[in-house]
Amino acid sequence: MQYFPAALQDLADQFGRLPGIGGKTAQRLAFYVLEMDMQSAQAFADAILEAKNTVHTCPVCQNLTDRQICPICADDSRDRGVICVVADPKDVIALERSREFSGVYHVLHGVISPLNHVTQDDIKIRELLHRVASGEVQEVIMATNPDTEGEATAMYISRLLR
Secondary structure (H helix, E strand, C coil): CCCCCHHHHHHHHHHHCCCCCCHHHHHHHHHHHHHCCHHHHHHHHHHHHHHHHHCEECCCCCCEECCCCCHHHHCCCCEEEEEEEECCHHHHHHHHHHCCCCEEEEECCCCCEHHHCECHHHCCHHHHHHHHHCCCCCEEEECCCCCHHHHHHHHHHHHHHC
């Protein structure tokens, strides 16, 4: 027996595909969207589509941007001789909030995780090696999480850089 209209169930199913969103939360979000006025719902849908259409990876550091090159890479005051390697774009935000790091970043977009079928070819290691090979880089700081996958990724990259 179907308890909800198909469109409402489909909306809840789509929310349920998001990481960390279970069935009950997905239903709550779907009902919340239905309670929005049409203008707010349209703005919500437009924001999703705008992000999908304009946000891409920076060709230099692989961070997310809506410009040709991200603001960090475009900033001439940053020390390009120091690269901080992070797993995800959200890690860049966390480090930037500290206002302590003045170098540039490289975003891997994941970590090596054999159990999840993520190999070194699935993340942005090749791009990092290309940047380091340019000769401008003097120091690489590994800032992956100190869990098993993060440590394995850091060790793998360290061996490649030696």
